[in-house]
Each structure stands twice: as structure tokens, then as C-alpha cells.
Amino acid sequence: MKKLQILTIFVLFFSVLQAQKFTVSGYVKDAQTGESAIGANVYIEELMQGTTTNTYGYYALHLPKGKYTLVVSYLGYKEFKKSIDLNKNLKINVELQPISYTAEAVEIVAEKEDENTTDTKMGTAKLDIEKVKTLPAIFGEVDVLKTVQLLPGVQSAGEGNAGFYVRGGGPDQNLILLDEAVVYNASHLFGFFSVFNADAIKNVTMIKGGMPAQYGGRLASVLDIQMNEGNMKETKVSGGIGLIASRVTVQGPIKKDTASFIVSARRTYIGELAQPFIKETSPFKGSNYYFYDLNMKMNYILSDKNRLFVSGYFGRDVFTFNNKDDGFKMTTPWGNATLSTRWNHLFNDKLFMNVTGIFSRYDFSVGITQDQFEFKLFSGINDFSFKSDFTYYPSILHNIKFGVHYTYHIFVPSNATAKAGEVEFNTGEIMKNYANEMAAYIQDEWTISEKFKVNAGIRFSGFQHIGPFKRFIKNQSGLTTDTITYNRWETVKFYKGLEPRISARYQINGKSSIKAAFTKNNQYIHLASLSSVSLPTDIWVPSSDVVKPQIGYQYSIGYFRNFKENTFETSVELYYKDMKNQIAYKDGALPENTIGDNVDNSFTFGKGWSYGAEFFLKKRYGKFNGWAGYTLSFTKRQFDDINDGEWYYAKYDRRHDVSLTLSYEQSKRITFGAVFVYATGNTLTLPVARYFLNGYVVNEYGKRNSYRMAPYHRLDLSVTYKGKEHKKYQSSWTFSVYNVYNRYNPYFIYFANKGNAYDGTLQIQAKQVSLFGIIPSITWNFKF
Amino acid sequence: MKKLNLISLFILLATIIGCTKDITVDLPQAEQKIVVEGSMEQGQPPVILLSKSIGYFESTDLNTLQNLYIKNATVTLNDGTSTVTLDKICTSTLPDSTLQAIAPLVGIDYESLRNIDICIYTSFTMLGEIGKTYTLTVNADGKTVTSTAKIPALIRPNYYFWKPQPGFDDYGYLWFNLTDPPKLGDNYRIFVKRKGVDNSFVPVLGSVYNDDFSNDLTFDFYVARGHLPNDTTSADVEGTEFYFKRNDTLIIKFCTIDRGVYEFYRTFEQEVFNNGNPFASPTTIKTNIDGGLGVWACYGASYDTLIVSD
Incomplete structure (x- = not known):
């Protein structure tokens, strides 16, 4: 049987020139909602060769003339099978019937569900x-x-x-x-x-x-991440009411099977819920916090060959602090907004194009008013992008992708304005950075033989930091000695890079394979983070005459094996990563340093490397399913200006990391879920010595990240109970308990001083703060 | 689409236990360094205190504390033309009345000064002069540390004033009007002493400023009242800790300092303020002492008096 297959492929391979070939192509969708199926397996049963649908649900197979069985399989859907007589180009749009995750689903195990071992994808x-x-x-x-x-x-x-x-x-x-x-x-x-x-x-x-x-x-x-496209068949409303937030989603056809929309909104009410508990006299009275999200998408099938999508996201966090007694008021809104417009076009069955226009924005600001003082700090980034991506299916053995990307960035690293009555302080000009980022790529997923498959590609990227821009030249004591001014569109610095990417799979047998990959990546924009947690104040900065692009090389190799008819997937992956031009703040840098200065003047540069092993086990089907992962890793950094130039463990160096995710479907209506995580504690820099000065006790810090916090571990449980299925509506309750055994995981550590240093009564106590103990919660979800 | 007829429900079951607990941490042994605490202003003698750093969790009973102060150092001061060796005056040899007088000078309160023997290195043959740069050299325990600081030219605010904070009749910040000189690079440190209340000059809250944003401008600015560590001299009315009170007599010491001193106090006060705040990156205090810790601060001081009223 096997020999026959190999023979078939050989025949196929060498008859490329002679045989008359045709294309079978089309879109794969969910039959109930009309949502396109991303990454569904589409293959020819006789050849055990095929492809997967792209992001828009499109597939194409270019084959010699003949009689075949076309199979489409997609996890969570009934398998689609159809005999085809390929003597002309065929258009077969497939609508898959969803199956609920019930015990019955076990029987419907598609044979081709072995992507884990057959795909070239790693990690x-x-x-x-x-x-x-x-x-x-x-x-x-x-x-x-x-x-x-x-x-x-x-x-x-x-x-x-x-x-x-x-x-x-x-x-x-x-x-x-x-x-x-x-x-x-x-x-x-x-x-x-x-x-x-x-x-x-x-x-x-x-x-x-x-x-x-x-x-x-x-x-x-x-x-x-892809957003839902909206139900093409009928209007649906769904939502949920939870402890701290509520959600509602409305979707439906604008024109049945042709155009649809989806709008999804979410808002929290933590702040409002907390209000009654804040005392009238509390300094927090009048303070509030909330966030909201709005997702929307529309899509329109213009014709067989053309489809249009418009999607957007808008979300905002708002924190206000009011202290009337003191005349102090602070507002900090921050958030993202994105808008993408996409046009899918089929030039012919074998050439698919997607053109995208994108706007993306992130901004953060703090406004503080006290008496006649006004202070405003803001930062952000605005992107205008254009992308054109093509997928070309020349034969069943090749899947070629190529395209060009372009982005115009506008960065606003920390800027401030300050006023005292009528006098406006000179906090420097509002300093924006402008840049063009561009890339072109081509890649081919090539089935060389039944055993050997390669995905090879190359990306050419470029980054141009352009004016208007002012570079402040600093002397040793940190004073500006000179300023270089660049005019609009003038190039401050241009970087380019060639990024080869290759991954290959060697199939040992039907159940196991070995994969290896090498990638080189360039990164032209950077996030500078001062503190140990990621805060909205962290700012994005472009590569410039001072900041070089980050460059990363990654080497990985893995062994993949499936068991029991692909019910179990397992893998072991080893990786080594080398990172150049890593960025950190100089020792003792403070956020306000960046006001009225080039933010990159507070940076220092070094390198990083990381290596590790990842073990993964997944049970895909059955009443009882889930996955378990274990990672052993080492992450190091070296900066000439930090830690006396010696290497140190990065703050997120994590020796052991375990996660266990289980779900058990007891019946059609009751599902249990469990999550367990264990992670080595984060590294910290702690004081090693103290001394007395001006009556204070101050610290001298030790080696960078030489201390480690206690390990983090936690168990969460949940049960989802579905109400009786009604014709008109459905509802479900989810009860969950976070941190079941009430573990106080370290969030941060601080030192409390008590007593007077000069009379010998000083005591220092290390204290660990934990965020959440056990948290039970309940959410009600509905759909109609 | 049908109307939903069963909204209006949710159950709140939150047990949010934010928790803080005591833990023990093992820290590596650190090298002991010489800590310099020195200052001088124009027309005044230098005052230098020398001590050593101590392991973070090491106990500080009086005995340990005694031994931290260096009593066997050789300290010299050079003003660019001549060098003097500083004299040593130890508190154990001084009468109580003198102790009381020097307490403000060394920045340690009188009671504490009586408990421990501290040696002050000083010289009455070299007094501070405006425009001169002073190099301090300390030899102790086989180590040598040095530092250089300048007494910059005097800059004096045009006038001082006070006004009550909204919501208060008798409390408010201290305001001043300053004309910053045209050249960039001026640094300031401000102290206030409330006559009859404070024993010494107290640095205001966030006591150092530079002219990065205010160069060559004339502007009004305010300062909040600072506090000495373990300050127990006055019981403040709650909510007025950072204000100055109506009818107080304020003696204001407005100093010019060089960049090194500015950087030291900026990071020092940041560290005191953060006090190990885990959200801030650890502040390495930028010392101007080569090979050691601490500060050698030279001040160009201008004194003014303001009686607090509208």
C-alpha cells in the first residue's frame, strides 16, 4: 500500500510536465454561521496529500486530471467527503456541520488529523x-x-x-x-x-x-488573532453577565449569505461596585476605574472572486483619582484602537490576494491638576500600514506565499506639558519620532517527498527613521551640549536586513516526525520598561541613530509523535536563541528623565541569549481532554553598563514552568475544567548593604537579579452548566474558583524599616505582597 | 429576534484577599565601603563624618553602630592651591552644650549624639569660598576615597511669599519668584528652618532642582515642607504635614550646588522616597565619592527670612 503511494507521488512528480492538470478550489465555512474555517485540512484521500485553508477559508489544489476523493476535516466539525472527477477546474465551497464536544464526538476522528507530525510548523x-x-x-x-x-x-x-x-x-x-x-x-x-x-x-x-x-x-x-466575521445566516445575540464585567454580542446577516456584521461590547463595573464601600472621608472618594472594549466587523462577499472585510477594535481604560480636600485631581486614560480594511481577490483559482489597509493606535496620558498647577504627560504610537499578501498554489506540492508590507509610524515617547498659572514651563518640544518600516517576503511550503517537507522563506526588511527630529547631544554630566536638527522626510538613519527562515519536517513513520527550524528576525521598534511589571506607561521607541535594531537568531529541533489514532499528541522541542542589541534603562534612570530629551539617551545596550527544552502532551478528543506542558529554560543578559558588565539572569528567567489544563465533559450539560500552573520565582535585585546618611538609612544594591522570589503555583477549577436547550434561547452558568488552595503567590517584595537607626532600635523586615487569594466567581452566559 | 425575558440577575461572590506576609531572604555578603557625609558652605568650615556600610540584615545595636563610625582617618582638603589636613573632634570629648550646638551641623539629633561617639573632621583654617573647587581625600582602614565639589556663584530668588491652600485658612506652601540665569546648568537645593520650631535647617520635600525646564525664565514656584528622619519635634495637625503655618517665621536657605551634588541628592531622595518600592527600578544612588559611598556637598547659600502671612 505504502509503496503504491510513493509510486503515485513519483508518478505525479515526474509527470508534472506531461499530465494535464486542473484545480479544485473553494472556501470552507461553518454551515450554521457562515464563518470561514481557518486552517481546515483539505486533502485528496488517495494521495494523502493536501493543504490547509488560509485565514479567509480559501483552499486550492492543483492536480493531474483524474478521479479523487476530496476530504475536508476540521476539529469540532463533521468530516466532509466528496468524490470528484477532476477533468476541468472545479469550484467546491464546503459548509461544515459543527458537532458539539460530546462523548459521541469521539467516533468522528478524522484520519488526517495528524498536523502535529506532518506539518512543517514548529512551536x-x-x-x-x-x-x-x-x-x-x-x-x-x-x-x-x-x-x-x-x-x-x-x-x-x-x-x-x-x-x-x-x-x-x-x-x-x-x-x-x-x-x-x-x-x-x-x-x-x-x-x-x-x-x-x-x-x-x-x-x-x-x-x-x-x-x-x-x-x-x-x-x-x-x-x-482573527475576529469573528458575523453570522451570515441569521441574527444572533449572545452575552454574559459576570462578577466584574458584562458582555454583549450582536451578529447577523446584512444580506443573507452575502454580507454580515458583528458588534461585541464589554464593560467593567469594578469601580462602581467598589463605590459604596469607600468611606466618605476616604482619600479615594471620587476615584473610579473602568474599562470597555468594542469590537466590530463587517464582511461583504462582492462576488466569487472578491470579498471585503472591515474590522475595528476600540478599547479604553480610565482611572480617575480625586482628592477634593487637596484640590488634587488625576485622570489617566489609555487604550488601543485599530481599524483594518481588507480586500480578498482571486486572480484565478491558483492565485489568491489579500490587500489590507490598517490604522493602529495606542496612547496613554496622565493629567494632574493641583491648585493652579497643571501637568500633563502623554505617550503613544500611531501606525498607518498597507499590506499586500499573495498565496499561489502552483501544484499540490507547493504552497507559495509572497507579499509586501509597509508601515508609517508616529511615535510619541513621553512628552509633558506643565503650567503654573500663566507661566508655561519649558518642558521641551513635543517630540515625535517618525519612521517608515517596510518588508517584502517570499516563502514556499514544498513537499519534496512523502517524508520530507520544507518551508523555506526569506524576508527583506528595512527601517527608516526620518525627520523632523532633534538629537540632543549630552556631555558626561548629562547636560545638553549640542542639538542636531533633521528636517521633515530627512533620513536620520536607515537600517535594512535579510531574514532567512527555514523549517523542515522529516516523517519517520505515520506517527512520528522530526522537525528543525532556523530563523533570523529583525526588530526595529522597542518597548522600554523601567519597572518589573509591564505598565501602560512603558513606551515604544523606534530604532534611531542611537538605538540599533534588535536581531534574533533562533535554532530549534523537535521530535513529534502521535498516539492512539492521533488522540494523543506529544512533542519535545529544544531551542537556542541569540539576541543582539537588547535595550535596558541605565542604572537609576527615572521616568521623568525622558521629558524634553531623547528617550534613547537613557538607554544602554547589550545582548541576550536563551535556551531550553519544552515537553508537551495533549489529548485532543474524548470526554476527558486537555494538555500538559513542561519547560526547562535559561535566559541571560549581558550589558556593559549594568552589573559591572557581567552577565545576569533576565528578570523573566524561569528555570521550571509547568502547566496542566484539563477538561472533563461529564454530560452534554456539565463540563468540568481545571488549570494548574507552577513556575520558578522571578528574579529580583535586592539591597545587600545599607549605610547611614543625613539621618536616613539607605541601601546599596547587590548583583543584578541575584535574588529569586518564591515559586508561583496555583490551581483553578470550574464547572460549566448548560441550561436546557430551548428553541429560542440557550444559557449557561460557569462557576469557577481561582487559586483553590489559596496560595499567596509573590507579587513583589519590599522591606519595612522600624525604629531609629541612631539609638540601635532599627529593625528591617522583608515583606512579600500577594495579589489574589482564593476567588470564586460566577458568570451567566446567554445566546438567542 | 425575540426579546430576552430573563435578564436582571447576577450574584456577587468575591473574596479578594490582598495579603502581605513577613518572609526571610538570604542575601550574599557585601563588601564594606567608606561612607562620606561631608558639607561646606561659603564662609564656613568643612564638616565631614565618616562611617562604613553594613550588611543589609545585620543588627544595629548601639555597639555595632559605634563601630561603624570611623575614628582613625586621615582627611585632607585641597582648594586648588593649598591643602590642609582636617582636625578630628569626637563627640565623647565635648560638653553637652557644644553637642547641642553641633547637632544641627552633623544632621544627627542631640539625644542620639549623646549615645554614640562620633568623630567630626573639620578645619577652621580653610573656610568655603564662592567659585572654588574643593577636593576631599580620605584615608582609613587602608582605603582611599576622594571627591571633588564646587561652591557655585550665588543665585537668590527675587522674593518669597505664602498663600493658604484651598480649603485651608492657615496652611499653605512656601512660594518664591526666581529668575534663572541665562546659562543652562544651574542646580539648587532649598532648606527651611521654622524659627522656634526646628532645631536645624530642614531640606524641603524633593529638595533639589535644576534648570533643565526653567532655564532663563522668571517664574513662581512652590516648595512643600520637608521632614527630618524620625522627626518628632512637632505634632502636626493631620493633613497639614507638608504646609507652612500662618505666623511662622521661616528662615530660608537657598543654595546653589554643582551637578554631582544635585545628582546625589536627586537619587538619594528618590531612594529614601521609594524605600525599596518594587515598582521602581532599584535606584543606585549616584555618589560623588570615588571608591566609596555618600556625598561631598558644597553650597553657595543665600539666607532670607519670611514671616508667614498673606
């Missing part, structure tokens, strides 16, 4: 949103970003932190895309929640190694 994981929703979540707020952090190699930055670290990379080295628009700050409320409202999201893909050439601009990872 890539796709999240199933419906499953994510059954997992326990803090305050019951389902969060895809938190779930992504349960994958091996992806580390949570700790409680109260939505930033994540991938294979030893910093939070700014993750490319987060929402419908192709870059999201610069993916967190609400200092990181307790991500900006992604799970109701509005269809697909989440995490790429931590072997990044294909179509992505670029970041060293560590890509988190590619």
Missing part, C-alpha cells in the same frame, strides 16, 4: 476558543491571552501582568495581531485582563519558533 499552537471558554478564569473573565500562557515556552509574567514572555524574549518581542493590525498594549487594568474579548474572537494562533517569512518585526513570537 506553533492553535487555541480552540470554545474550549478556552470552559476553562476556569479569574473573575470568570475568559481570556485567550491567559490561556496562551499555559502553553510550554510561553510564560506568564505573573499575576497582575498580561505581558508574556516567549522563549526568553521580552514582552515587546511578541507581535500581537488582531485582524492583521498590531495591538501595542494588550492589557487592561495593569494586566489583569487582556483586551481580547473572547466573544469576538474566532481564531488564535501562537507561533513561538520557526516564524514563517510572512511575519516579521519581532524577535520572539507571533500571536495572530
